[in-house]
Amino acid sequence: MAHVGTVGTADGQAASVASLGQRAEAYARERGISRTTLEQLGVVSATVFFPELKGSSEAIIFQYFVGGKRTFWKGRAFPDKAFVAQKGGEVAFYNLENVLADIPETVFITEGEFDCAALVEAGIGLNQVLSVPTGAPEKPIPDDEPISGYGFVDDALRAGLSRVKRFVWCGDGDANGLALRQNMARIFGFARFWFVDWPEGIKDPNQMLMTDGPEDLRDLVVNGCRPWPVQGVYRISEIPEPPPLTLWTPGFVEWEGKVKLAPGTMSVVTGHPGHGKTALWAQIWFSIVRKYGVGACMATFETRPVPHMRRTLRTLFWGKLECDMSPEEKARADYWIDDRYRWIIHPDQKPTLGWLLDMAEVAVIRHGARIVQIDPWNRLESQRGPNETETDYIGRCLTSLYVFAQQMNVHVQVLAHPSKMDGPRKGKAPELDDIAGSKHWDNRVDQGFVVHRPKLFEGGQRCTDAELLYKKSRFEELGYPCKLLMRFDTARRTYVSVDYEA
Structure with missing residues (x-):
């Protein structure tokens, strides 16, 4: 060879x-x-x-x-x-x-x-x-x-x-x-x-x-x-048709077609302290709970479930003040509230987001809640990492909330205070990106609302005019951005819509 x-x-x-x-x-x-x-x-x-x-x-x-x-x-x-x-x-x-x-x-x-x-x-x-x-x-x-x-x-x-x-x-x-x-x-x-x-x-x-x-x-x-199979990239023909959004109307006839809410989505509400965020949305969610027979899970860290939220819900249930109700009427309202609402309360008043979502999951799976409200955001204990910016932290939290909303098919709503507004913007309605912490409050949510009272007092008298500014709607099924005028009926302690188009 x-x-x-x-x-x-x-x-x-x-x-x-x-x-x-x-x-x-x-x-x-x-x-x-x-x-x-x-x-x-x-x-x-x-x-x-x-x-x-x-x-x-x-x-x-x-x-x-x-x-x-x-x-x-x-x-x-x-x-x-x-x-x-x-x-x-x-x-x-x-x-x-x-x-x-x-x-x-x-x-x-x-x-x-x-x-x-x-x-x-x-x-x-x-x-x-x-x-x-x-x-x-x-x-x-x-x-x-x-x-x-x-x-x-x-x-x-x-x-x-x-x-x-x-x-x-x-x-x-x-x-x-x-x-x-x-x-x-x-x-x-x-x-x-x-x-x-x-x-x-x-x-x-x-x-x-x-x-x-x-x-x-x-x-x-x-x-x-x-x-090689890859999860995350698909042809349109490979994507299963999702069910249509289950739409809820917020209880104001004049708002028909302008604002709707849905499970599987997330919203944020802001507004200056004392301008009525909690009261208005307690009324809206009450209307949805009653009309559609769904359950609600509320984490109201600055408003006590007993007696304050109970008083509000009793009033909404009967349409009259709590002081005018008989014991039997109060008992009947309380029976309905017990059936439809669950309240999240941390034993040490130091809730974290992870703990809250664990409790919300219990409310969803065991008790059928379809609404989860966090009021307000700043009462949650921060779990921000040592090298994590506030923007990254807020983005991570909102992602967790959004995933929870979609996986559990619930509406997640966060009420959050705006940063302090001085100078020429003092007293003006805040924007979503004025919420303390991050612009993610504007870009990560499906819906954004602002509750604002243009005047608190005039001529020594209390002003009850208010506005719900619908700032963001990601999906057309949920309505469109608009200004909705209201006034607070002090006799019945409820909001009534003002037909601004009339």
């Missing part, structure tokens, strides 16, 4: 390397691989010592090249099965040099050199095939742990492999091969990662080449490969 070099064996001996011996060619032909394919891949043969066989054997030698130099080799004994590899060599993808010489849009990656040769035999371009140089792990690296042990992949990406638009994984179908596939998907990125599922009884490309032939192998890896 014509010598083209030597390979060092596991026991330190040197073995002669020929171009490709006849016995090696015959063995490869049994596996469906032609001499032409092997020569294209630089495969040669030699007699090599195999520790596993405790002796020398003829072997097919797969040579790894980087920069025109052979940096690593692996040997496969025949007819007995055994493997040996160069110690201290530079580990890289097999056939990487051919791929980097003419980088294609798609590269097919196998788990072994014979599988790589099988793809070339099936008609896949020489510059489109790679094989990993190392064995497959027993299990994938957990998603929450960093990937390690695959430096040859990082090296190849830096050398130019990152320009490939699509990687098609053609590895083994056994448990170890699937573990390696998952690790590779994370390394290359899910967006560019595709894979092949082998037919029943087939575990790799070389086996399919021998059983089904080159045409079927090529058709499967080229046309039958599938993109």
Whole structure:
């Protein structure tokens, strides 16, 4: 045989390397691989010592090249099965040099050199095939742990492999091969990662080449490969049709079509202290609870459930002041309140958002609440991280509330005080982004409201005119931004709408 070099064996001996011996060619032909394919891949043969066989054997030698130099080799004994590899060599993808010489849009990656040769035999371009140089792990690296042990992949990406638009994984179908596939998907990125599922009884490309032939192998890896499933990106046809919003009207006839509320959404209400935020929204939610038969969960940290909220709800229930009710009327109202309302009270008056959402979940699941109100926001204990800005903290909290609203299918409402407004804006109605803490109060919610009283007193008399400024509506089903005029009826202690269009 014509010598083209030597390979060092596991026991330190040197073995002669020929171009490709006849016995090696015959063995490869049994596996469906032609001499032409092997020569294209630089495969040669030699007699090599195999520790596993405790002796020398003829072997097919797969040579790894980087920069025109052979940096690593692996040997496969025949007819007995055994493997040996160069110690201290530079580990890289097999056939990487051919791929980097003419980088294609798609590269097919196998788990072994014979599988790589099988793809070339099936008609896949020489510059489109790679094989990993190392064995497959027993299990994938957990998603929450960093990937390690695959430096040859990082090296190849830096050398130019990152320009490939699509990687098609053609590895083994056994448990170890699937573990390696998952690790590779994370390394290359899910967006560019595709894979092949082998037919029943087939575990790799070389086996399919021998059983089904080159045409079927090529058709499967080229046309039958599938993109790695990714949760979060869908065609419109893949998105299930959501149920329509369940719409609630707020109880004012004049507001029909202008304002609606719905479970599965989130709203914020602001306004200067003393301008009636709590009273107005207690009335609106009472109207919805009564009309639609839903339950409400209220965290009223600055207004005591007993006696203050009970007095308000008794008055709304009967339409007259509590002092004018008989004991029987109070008892009947209380029975209805007990049935429809749940109250969140922290034993130490130091509620956190996490604790509050846990309690709200109990109210939703056990008691059927569809409304969760937090009044006011600044009474929650802050859980802001040491390196977390206030804006990031508020954004994180609002995301948690929004997810809760959607997952539990409830309306979550937060009443929040604005920052102090001085100068020319003093006494003016605040905007949503005036809420203390973050502009996220404006951009993270579905609906935004401002309760404002233009004048508290005039001529020594109390002014009862008020405005509900509907500042934001994310969905057209929920109405549209507008100004709604009201006045507070002191005799019945309820708000009445003023038809500003009349």
